[in-house]
Every structure is written in C-alpha cells, then in structure tokens.
Amino acid sequence: MSNYALRKAKDKIMRSLAYMALAIALIPLVSILLETAIRGASAINIDFIVERIPPLGQPGGGIGPAIQGTIIVVGIASLIGVPIGVFSGIYLAEFRETKLASTARFLSDALSNMPSIVVGIFSWALIVTVIGWSVIAGAIALSIMMIPVVTRTTEEAIKLVPGTIREAALALGVPRWKTTLTVVLSGARKGIITGILLAIARISGETAPLLLTVLGSRFWFSGFTDPTAALPLSIFNFSQSPYSGVDWPKAWGASMILIFMILGINIMVRYVMRDKYG
Amino acid sequence: MANQVRISRFLSSISLKLKTIFSEKLSGDIIFKIITAFVVCNVFVILGLMVFEIGGSSWLSIETYGLRFLWGTTWQPVPPDPSASPSFGALPLIWGTLVTSGIALLLGVPVSLGIALALSEYAPKRFTYFVSFLVELLAAIPSVVYGLWGIFVLIPFLQNHVYPPLQSVLGFLPMFQGTIRGPSVLTGGIVLAVMIIPTVSAISRDVFAAVPRSQREAISALGATKWETSKVVISYGRSGVIGAIILGLGRAVGETMAITMVIGNSFNMFSSVFDPGYTLASIVANEFTEASSPPVYISALAEVGLVLLLLALVINIFARLIIWRATRIAAGAEMI
Numbered sequence: 126m127s128n129y130a131l132r133k134a135k136d137k138i139m140r141s142l143a144y145m146a147l148a149i150a151l152i153p154l155v156s157i158l159l160e161t162a163i164r165g166a167s168a169i170n171i172d173f174i175v176e177r178i179p180p181l182g183q184p185g186g187g188i189g190p191a192i193q194g195t196i197i198v199v200g201i202a203s204l205i206g207v208p209i210g211v212f213s214g215i216y217l218a219e220f221r222e223t224k225l226a227s228t229a230r231f232l233s234d235a236l237s238n239m240p241s242i243v244v245g246i247f248s249w250a251l252i253v254t255v256i257g258w259s260v261i262a263g264a265i266a267l268s269i270m271m272i273p274v275v276t277r278t279t280e281e282a283i284k285l286v287p288g289t290i291r292e293a294a295l296a297l298g299v300p301r302w303k304t305t306l307t308v309v310l311s312g313a314r315k316g317i318i319t320g321i322l323l324a325i326a327r328i329s330g331e332t333a334p335l336l337l338t339v340l341g342s343r344f345w346f347s348g349f350t351d352p353t354a355a356l357p358l359s360i361f362n363f364s365q366s367p368y369s370g371v372d373w374p375k376a377w378g379a380s381m382i383l384i385f386m387i388l389g390i391n392i393m394v395r396y397v398m399r400d401k402y403g
Numbered sequence: 404m405a406n407q408v409r410i411s412r413f414l415s416s417i418s419l420k421l422k423t424i425f426s427e428k429l430s431g432d433i434i435f436k437i438i439t440a441f442v443v444c445n446v447f448v449i450l451g452l453m454v455f456e457i458g459g460s461s462w463l464s465i466e467t468y469g470l471r472f473l474w475g476t477t478w479q480p481v482p483p484d485p486s487a488s489p490s491f492g493a494l495p496l497i498w499g500t501l502v503t504s505g506i507a508l509l510l511g512v513p514v515s516l517g518i519a520l521a522l523s524e525y526a527p528k529r530f531t532y533f534v535s536f537l538v539e540l541l542a543a544i545p546s547v548v549y550g551l552w553g554i555f556v557l558i559p560f561l562q563n564h565v566y567p568p569l570q571s572v573l574g575f576l577p578m579f580q581g582t583i584r585g586p587s588v589l590t591g592g593i594v595l596a597v598m599i600i601p602t603v604s605a606i607s608r609d610v611f612a613a614v615p616r617s618q619r620e621a622i623s624a625l626g627a628t629k630w631e632t633s634k635v636v637i638s639y640g641r642s643g644v645i646g647a648i649i650l651g652l653g654r655a656v657g658e659t660m661a662i663t664m665v666i667g668n669s670f671n672m673f674s675s676v677f678d679p680g681y682t683l684a685s686i687v688a689n690e691f692t693e694a695s696s697p698p699v700y701i702s703a704l705a706e707v708g709l710v711l712l713l714l715a716l717v718i719n720i721f722a723r724l725i726i727w728r729a730t731r732i733a734a735g736a737e738m739i
Contacts, residue, residue: 146517
C-alpha cells in the first residue's frame with residue numbers, strides 16, 4: 126500500500142471513529158427517553174397527576190403533592206434567584222473591566238460548578254438547623270444553584286446588544302442607567318429569558334439539595350416552614366421501594382413527568398431562540 | 404488672610420465636586436453602579452458563608468479526629484462494642500471517589516473528544532446544530548433519572564451481557580476479579596462517564612472552534628488529510644482540552660444522586676471494580692437525614708461535605724485558569 130493510500134485509510138478510520146463517538150453518546154439519551162416513555166406511560170393518568178401520594182407498597186394514588194411541591198420550591202427559588210442573577214449580570218456586562226467584575230465572574234463560575242450536595246449541606250447548616258426541614262431551606266438551596274447561571278447568561282445576552290443601540294439612546298440625552306434598564310435590557314430580553322428558563326429547568330431536577338432541606342413528605346403543601354414533597358424526591362423514594370410491582374412503575378411515571386417539564390423548557394427555548402442564532 | 408482665601412477656595416472646590424456628583428444626571432449613574440455592585444457581591448457572601456457554615460458544622464469532627472479523618476478506614480457511628488466511642492475515617496470514600504471519577508474520565512474523555520472533533524471538523528453545519536442540541540439534552544436530564552435508568556436498565560444489561568465476558572477476558576487482573584455485582588464501582592463509573600460527556604465535549608468543541616483558520620489552512624495547503632489537520636487542531640487546543648477534562652473531573656467528583664443509586668453504598672476499601680463502594684457525595688446523600696445521633700456523626704458527614712467543597716473549588720479554579728489561558732492564546736493568534 127502506498128503512503129498516500131495509508132494516510133487516506135487512516136483519515137477514514139478516524140472519521141468513522143469520531144462519528145461512532147457521537148453515536149455512542151446518543152445511545153444513553155435515546156435509551157433513557159424511550160425507557161421512560163414506555164415504562165412511564167403505563168403509570169400515568171389523570172389520577173396519577175392529581176391524587177395524593179400513598180405509602181410505599183400501596184397501589185393507586187398519585188404524585189400530586191410532589192408536583193405541587195416542586196412548583197412551589199422552584200417558584201420561590203426563582204423569586205429569589207432571578208432578580209439577584211439579572212442585576213449581577215448587568216453589573217458584569219456594564220462594568221466589565223472593573224476588578225470587582227472579574228473576581229465576581231470567576232467566583233460565579235466556581236459556584237455554578239459547586240456539587241449540589243455541598244449546596245444542600247450549606248442550606249441545611251444555615252436554615253434547617255434553625256427552623257427545621259422546610260420549603261424555605263429548599264428554595265434557598267435551589268436559588269444558590271440558579272444565581273450563577275442567570276448571572277452569566279444575562280451578562281452574555283447584554284454583551285450581544287449592539288453598541289449602536291446604546292449610543293443612539295445616549296445621544297438622545299438618556300442617562301446611562303436609564304439606557305441600560307430600558308433600551309439595553311429590552312434588547313437582551315430574549316437571551317435573559319432563555320437563561321432564566323434553562324436555570325429553572327436545571328434546578329427542577331435537583332435531588333440531593335432537596336433531600337437535605339425539604340426532606341420529602343407524602344402530603345399536600347402545608348406551610349413554608351414545613352417539609353414538602355418534590356418530584357425528584359418521589360422518583361428516588363419509589364425507586365428504593367421493595368415493592369417492585371407497585372412502586373417502580375410510579376418512579377418511571379414521575380420521572381416521565383419531570384423529563385417532560387425539563388425537556389419541554391429546553392425545546393421551547395431552542396425554538397424561541399432559533400431565529401436569532403440558528 | 405492668604406490662608407483664609409486658600410481655605411475658602413478649597414471649600415468651594417469641594418462643594419463643586421459634590422454638586423457634580425449629586426447633579427441629576429451623574430447621581431443616577433452612580434446610584435445604579437452602587438446598587439448593582441452591591442448585588443453582584445452576593446457571590447462573595449454565598450461562598451464565604453458556605454465555607455463558614457459547613458466549616459462550623461464539621462468543627463466537632465475536625466476537633467475530635469483531626470487529620471486522621473482523611474486516612475481513617477472505619478465508619479462506625481454506633482460501634483458494636485457499646486463502650487467504644489464512634490469513629491469516622493474518610494479514606495474509603497476518597498478512594499471510591501477517585502476510582503469512579505477515574506473510570507468516568509477513562510471512558511468519557513475519548514468519546515467526548517470524538518464528538519468535539521466530529522462536530523467541529525467533520526460534520527456539515529446543519530447537522531451540527533441539531534446534534535449538539537441532542538448532546539446538550541444529555542446534560543439536561545436530571546441526575547435522579549440517570550440513577551433510575553442505571554438501576555433498572557443499565558445494571559441488568561451490564562450484569563448479563565457485559566461484565567461476564569469482561570471478566571473472562573481481563574480476569575487475570577486483580578481489579579477484575581471476585582463476584583460480579585450489578586450495583587458496583589464500575590457501574591458508577593460508567594454512569595458518570597455518560598454524565599460528563601456533555602461538559603467535556605461542549606468545552607472541547609469551543610476550544611477547537613477557537614483554533615484560528617490560518618492554522619488549518621496552512622496544514623491543508625501542505626496536502627494534509629482531514630485527520631492530519633485535526634491533529635494540528637488538537638495539539639493547538641491541547642491546554643483547553645485539558646481544562647475541559649478537569650472540569651469534567653469536577654462534575655464527576657461532585658455528582659451525587661445517580662451514583663448513590665448505582666454504586667451499592669458499601670463502606671469498604673474495595674479492590675475489585677465489581678465490588679460495591681461509596682463516594683464522598685453518596686455517603687452524605689445516603690446517611691445525612693438519618694444521622695441524628697451521636698452529634699459527631701452529622702458533623703463527620705458535614706466534614707465530608709467540606710472536603711468535597713474544597714476539592715471542587717481547587718479543581719474548578721485550576722480548570723478555569725487553564726481554559727482562560729488557552730482561549731486567550733488562541734484569540735491572540737487570531738489577531739496576528
């Protein structure tokens with residue numbers, strides 16, 4: 126075989142290896158989605174979504190309180206996390222050269238990669254040791270995971286706003302802060318909403334921090350300082366049950382609903398953003 | 404007299420400055436800057452409080468066990484002998500974390516690099532958009548769902564179709580000997596490998612995309628094949644790829660729920676990858692809510708969290724520095 130043919134062959138092999146890597150990565154994705162759809166579908170019906178959670182091993186019932194709990198905890202976390210994240214992002218984008226900005230950016234990245242269980246222990250030490258297992262403690266843990274994500278996506282979105290738009294406003298005599306809060310923010314609206322939605326999708330599936338803060342429960346929401354149920358916790362609890370026939374399908378059903386929520390947000394974001402970057 | 408003039412001039416200059424600061428236009432900007440700067444400081448408060456609070460919770464354990472905690476190999480909240488005091492050592496947890504993360508890197512990194520190359524060098528643009536979305540979806544799936552899939556789909560498959568042939572081929576190595584168990588260190592490593600693929604491949608792809616066109620064009624002009632061009636791209640983006648791998652390591656080390664569900668949760672210095680084990684993160688998730696007494700038990704778990712916190716900070720800062728340097732060098736070359 127000539128040297129050239131050998132090089133050609135090597136090129137072909139490497140190309141097919143690269144595509145094979147792609148295929149290998151998609152196998153788990155397809156498998157997870159398919160298995161969840163198939164095994165979850167048999168468990169899901171209207172009752173499953175609205176009924177209360179039965180004790181392990183008892184057939185029937187649903188995961189209503191878990192859906193409610195997830196919505197409440199994620200909602201409060203967003204109420205805390207979104208304003209803080211957006212304002213931090215504005216600072217990082219508007220005063221990007223300052224020492225404070227570069228340090229905060231660096232630490233923000235470190236915080237966004239903090240293991241979720243560590244955030245859980247933190248919220249436990251800060252809140253649970255004072256007021257007990259509670260919705261508040263869970264919401265604070267999730268908001269800590271949300272803030273760095275929203276901060277960095279807001280910053281990136283603002284940076285994408287063309288300088289000419291800002292200059293046009295400034296030339297009309299609008300003060301800088303007003304320019305930022307009205308003209309620039311509305312230009313970056315799409316990017317910021319994307320960031321917020323992706324952050325919400327990310328925290329909705331978090332389990333470990335909730336385990337250490339809201340603890341889990343079988344009952345409907347009863348107060349902000351009480352434990353609550355949550356979808357990821359229900360999946361975990363059902364999966365650990367010894368009653369295979371009764372509880373395991375419920376775990377799949379709950380995870381189908383969770384995946385549906387999270388992938389729904391992801392696909393929606395893709396669709397909304399497509400005309401801008403596609 | 405001269406003094407008085409100087410003082411009055413000084414005072415009027417100050418009042419002029421104050422007037423400028425508080426004049427309508429400027430004051431808004433300054434207040435805006437102060438408010439946003441105040442908000443952005445949240446990250447210092449959070450990280451500071453985090454170290455302080457977790458450090459505070461683990462103080463009892465630090466005081467009791469000192470550095471022995473890091474290389475002790477017993478974990479007995481309630482010792483069998485009632486007169487003995489509880490003892491905690493984290494070495495098997497560190498061992499479990501190291502081995503599972505090592506397996507994850509060994510399996511996950513080649514696949515991730517293949518994906519990054521396929522997306523940045525080989526695949527057509529239209530295809531790239533869709534496929535990178537699919538790979539990102541892999542990152543969107545919650546950890547607990549990975550765990551569920553691991554228990555009910557992956558473990559039966561591996562136990563029946565993969566582990567027995569693997570043992571018959573590699574069984575001469577000590578780490579592949581012993582009884583085959585589904586929930587084991589190897590299963591944990593495989594699940595982690597899948598979970599780090601999105602992180603490592605996305606960052607590597609960005610690093611490859613940042614390699615200047617001139618580099619590719621220069622080598623193609625010499626008649627290089629696509630793979631030979633890719634080799635140049637890889638070696639150009641080397642340090643960025645290393646950064647991506649370290650970030651993947653950070654993700655593997657901190658991953659909690661999925662690994663708790665598939666690793667078998669057993670505290671021991673395992674010698675075979677088919678043995679069940681424990682990691683730093685999984686012991687906290689598994690035992691924290693039940694660790695009511697003795698008080699030093701929960702403190703020891705908090706100290707495990709402290710070790711994880713410090714480990715994550717070090718890994719992250721290290722990776723960021725490498726990636727930052729790599730992209731800065733690439734950007735500099737683009738300008739030339």
